[in-house]
Amino acid sequence: QTVVTQEPSFSVSPGGTVTLTCGLSSGSVSTSYYPSWYQQTPGQAPRTLIYSTNTRSSGVPDRFSGSILGNKAALTITGAQADDESDYYCVLHMGSGIWVFGGGTKLTVL
Amino acid sequence: EVQLVESGGGLVKPGGSLRLSCAASGFTFSNYDMNWVRQAPGKGLEWVSSITSSGAYIYYADSVKGRFTISRDNAKNSLYLQMNSLRAEDTAVYYCARGYYDSWGWGQGALVTVSS
Numbered sequence: 647q648t649v650v651t652q653e654p655s656f657s658v659s660p661g662g663t664v665t666l667t668c669g670l671s672s673g674s675v676s677t678s679y680y681p682s683w684y685q686q687t688p689g690q691a692p693r694t695l696i697y698s699t700n701t702r703s704s705g706v707p708d709r710f711s712g713s714i715l716g717n718k719a720a721l722t723i724t725g726a727q728a729d730d731e732s733d734y735y736c737v738l739h740m741g742s743g744i745w746v747f748g749g750g751t752k753l754t755v756l
Numbered sequence: 757e758v759q760l761v762e763s764g765g766g767l768v769k770p771g772g773s774l775r776l777s778c779a780a781s782g783f784t785f786s787n788y789d790m791n792w793v794r795q796a797p798g799k800g801l802e803w804v805s806s807i808t809s810s811g812a813y814i815y816y817a818d819s820v821k822g823r824f825t826i827s828r829d830n831a832k833n834s835l836y837l838q839m840n841s842l843r844a845e846d847t848a849v850y851y852c853a854r855g856y857y858d859s860w861g862w863g864q865g866a867l868v869t870v871s872s
Contacts, residue, residue, distance in 0.1 A: 680857050684801070691851060691862040692793075692801065703859040735801050739857070743815030745791075745803040 648672055650738055652748035658726045658755055666751045667718040668736030674717035679738040681719035683712060686733045686750075695734075696721060723753075731755045758782045758861045760852045765866030772842050776866055778835040778852030786810075786830035789856040792837050794848035795865075802848075805837065806856070820846075842870045 649671035658664035668681055675681060677699045684692040694703040696712035699719065711722045719738070723730055736748045764776040778790070792804040805826040806815045814826055825838040835852055849865040 682860070684860075686801075691864050692860075693862070694855075694859045697855075697859045698857055701859075733800075737801075737803065743806055743813065744817070745806070747793075747801045747803060750800040 648740065648746065650736065650746045650748040652734075652736060652751045654749065655752045655754070658723070658730075658753065660726060660728060660755055662726050663722065663724045664726060664753065665715070666721045666723075666734055666736075666753070667715065668720070668738065668748050669718040670738070675714065675719045675738065677714065679719070679740070681712065681714075682737050683710075683719075683721045684735045684737070685730075686735065692735065726755050728755050758854065760854060760861060760863030762850065762852050762863045762866035765850065765868045767869045767871065768842055769872050770843060770870055772870070773838070773840045774842065774868060776837040776839065776850055776852075776868070778837075778863055780833045780835065780852075780854070783854070785828075785833040788854050790826075790828060790835045791853040791855070791860070792826060792835075793851045793853055793862075794846075794868075795851070796845070796848045799848075804850070807835070808856075839868070842868075844870050846870050 651669045683696040686692045700712040709724050713720050733750045735750045759781045761779045768774050791806045807826045823841045827836045847870045851865045852863040854861040
């Protein structure tokens, strides 16, 4: 069974840039997987940041951007702010109606 | 404003059943595919099931296939998840989410606890 991989944790300085990635245990991520990215703070529902690789959801600041980098999907945060400290999840569409989430990345801003 | 409100969560014994509901408002429910996603305590998100806008196509994660049933009533703007043969590992917050390849809108979730 294919596993969607994410960095368990990442740290960024305020004002800095960080790129989180979303890969496959076997194979490469492409736009055909419709990668999406979600932000979640403790006790809250997820919030959609990016869908279909690089489309920002309504109201999401342009500090957040999505792309394919090499063989992975990527979420880049430019000019990180304190309230970007959250858990970030990616999801990939594996075909046949199946979605698989990555394990999530805990982002610390310090 | 898009609103999704889950209900029906609670405490149930292993082997028991529960039915979750998701009431939708602020958009034309019958135009959108819908999903259930769950999150066990302290764990990540797990996709559970999806249903197309008309209900014609339904998909399940292997972990719930044969035990859970997703359905919808477009006349009532409602999404459902019938959960049977519940196990301790089904304990989670269950989120209703709107969308498929587009931006998913999320409800606030309903807690399901499976324990004796």
